[in-house]
Amino acid sequence: MRKKSDKISNAVIRRLPRYRRYLYELKKKDVEKISSKDFSAMIGYTASQIRQDLNNFGEFGQQGYGYNVEYLYDEISAILGLDHEYKMVLIGAGNLGQAISKYVTHMQQGFNIVAAFEVKKELIGKSVEGIPIYDYENLVDYVEKHAVDIGIICVNTGNAQEVADRLCFAGIGGIWNFALVDLEVPKYVALESVQMADSLHSLAYHMTDRREEWEAVRNQLRNDDLISKEKETSEKEETAQEKSE
């Protein structure tokens, strides 16, 4: 029995794909059930955190039994909306767009890129991963006509909002944005951004924050190497000396 609370925090929603990922691994290994303790150890959250998260959507675990892997996997999939098929279009068929196409195509999870759109004349008429590349001018028509669900934005920062506007105008349901810009979309349009530069900058911050520690480790490694090399050399010399004696 699945109830749906009204206000589910974004943090919970971000954890769901992760739960699902681990359940998928268990399923692949034909594990039928897992205790909340083992699941917690596996996933790295406390058992009570997991229970709390899942309680947002109904009752899943059973006292003294744990979780039924397949059932929980299916339910989380349904909560995430992965029991639907999604028609997607890609806007921007450059390198990043091509990589995303490949990635999505290989996922094979009900996300289907049906067309790509470009302004570059030399790309129009070609295809990427078997997906036809059309003229960007035809985007709105296409999205409307084929009731496309999701638009993937892989264009330059400066053009991303214009693309988003066209997608929304054409009645898109969600936008998956890879441009490094905060897009504005109507409230009923779902928006997820993968902003790689921001992620890289966070990484740089965390490295700066612990620079002393890792530089110490690195220097240690280098010293160890020097010592073991000196040792090797002196051993070789000894052996050479022994042999010559």
Add this chain to the structure above:
Amino acid sequence: MRKKSDKISNAVIRRLPRYRRYLYELKKKDVEKISSKDFSAMIGYTASQIRQDLNNFGEFGQQGYGYNVEYLYDEISAILGLDHEYKMVLIGAGNLGQAISKYVTHMQQGFNIVAAFEVKKELIGKSVEGIPIYDYENLVDYVEKHAVDIGIICVNTGNAQEVADRLCFAGIGGIWNFALVDLEVPKYVALESVQMADSLHSLAYHMTDRREEWEAVRNQLRNDDLISKEKETSEKEETAQEKSE
């Protein structure tokens, strides 16, 4: 004057690249200063939120003056560690790896990919974006010898932990992970993951959550289209009739 608090929340750190991004846009437009009110309107956080975030790192704004754009940009860059250069290696030179290389190379922000590593014999010896592709077996040696700072993991889920282990063994400072797996690394190694499938699943959730709304909008669009087409047709018919009269 920059102080450094000990515990700065991850949420704050995630907002810094965004502040920096907006400051960069202002700099490009030769804006010298911005009031905290205008900055807040631009970035979409309250002025007090921004003040609070920045206070973690020292005093930046001035009452009645606002923020000095260039100074704040430089300071945030320094906090993020972007006043350093980073040597990076790419592991996995497939489509995703190639797209990431292109992305990073075009960023031109002190992040330099110096080598790529592959197990696929047909890729070894080639290059991607001018970056030489070496045999994966030489990864540890190379990272040690060249004091590489960051490893970018673009391999399959199943191999990612093994790659991370080698990188850490070789004294890496940070890992930028694109494999859909939660990696374990020593505490002194910084880790940032870009898990695109998780992001796509969050998007699906948010779409499911507001499916009624966007389907209503979509249906409305379709009806409008039908009406305008009917109108067009009847207008044409009328014109035709008028002409024939």
